[in-house]
Amino acid sequence: MNNIELITLSKDGAIFYSDQIIDILDSDTIVSNPWTRQNVEIDLPGKWRYSSIAVSEDKVHGFCICSRKDLATVHIHKIYVHPLFLGYGLGKRLIAKMIDVCMCDEITNISLYTFISRKTAYNWYLKLGFEVSKTLDFNTRAFMIGKVAIIKRNLGETN
Numbered sequence: 001m002n003n004i005e006l007i008t009l010s011k012d013g014a015i016f017y018s019d020q021i022i023d024i025l026d027s028d029t030i031v032s033n034p035w036t037r038q039n040v041e042i043d044l045p046g047k048w049r050y051s052s053i054a055v056s057e058d059k060v061h062g063f064c065i066c067s068r069k070d071l072a073t074v075h076i077h078k079i080y081v082h083p084l085f086l087g088y089g090l091g092k093r094l095i096a097k098m099i100d101v102c103m104c105d106e107i108t109n110i111s112l113y114t115f116i117s118r119k120t121a122y123n124w125y126l127k128l129g130f131e132v133s134k135t136l137d138f139n140t141r142a143f144m145i146g147k148v149a150i151i152k153r154n155l156g157e158t159n
């Protein structure tokens with residue numbers, strides 16, 4: 001695990017790694033993946049500053065794709081660790097790297113959505129100091145039906 005490097009995702013990196021990122025998203029058995037290469041590669045505010053990718057020898061082991069939602073908030077769109085590397089601390093390293101950059105930029109909030117039925121991720125976020133700020137029924141698209149939690153972490157709190 002030590003040879004896995006975390007690098008800031010650039011637009012060129014997104015283009016280079018997008019097939020591997022999509023493969024990892026496609027391996028998700030809980031929710032069908034609605035993302036295409038275009039979602040990975042598209043420019044969004046702050047995306048190439050707050051997003052990271054975990055790689056070794058050009059192989060993607062995990063990624064955290066984020067963008068700036070407003071002056072004080074960075075939103076996590078997707079955080080995934082390759083199924084072979086779950087539970088080795090990679091997800092935590094990806095979040096920690098993003099938080100370091102947020103702290104430099106005086107970002108005070110991190111937000112994300114997750115399905116409550118996605119128990120592993122849900123409990124994992126709570127363990128990392130995130131809190132549920134709202135829950136809602138999400139049923140506008142066939143591949144996304146269920147109760148969704150809007151989860152936030154205030155960076156003023158330590159964990």
Ligand SMILES: CC(C)(COP(=O)(O)OP(=O)(O)OC[C@H]1O[C@@H](n2cnc3c(N)ncnc32)[C@H](O)[C@@H]1OP(=O)(O)O)[C@@H](O)C(=O)NCCC(=O)NCCS
Pocket residue numbers: 028078079080081082085086087088089090091092093113114115118119120121123124127
């Ligand atoms: C959620 C996810 C990113 C976590 O990544 P990971 O690399 O497996 O997690 P880590 O190894 O960094 O976990 C770090 C800590 O959380 C703990 N942990 C792991 N899974 C946990 C769980 N389900 N509940 C509570 N704690 C958990 C670990 O024991 C470890 O604790 P420690 O630091 O005290 O030893 C990963 O499970 C994943 O990719 N899941 C599939 C995709 C997904 O659901 N993404 C989120 C979509 S919203």
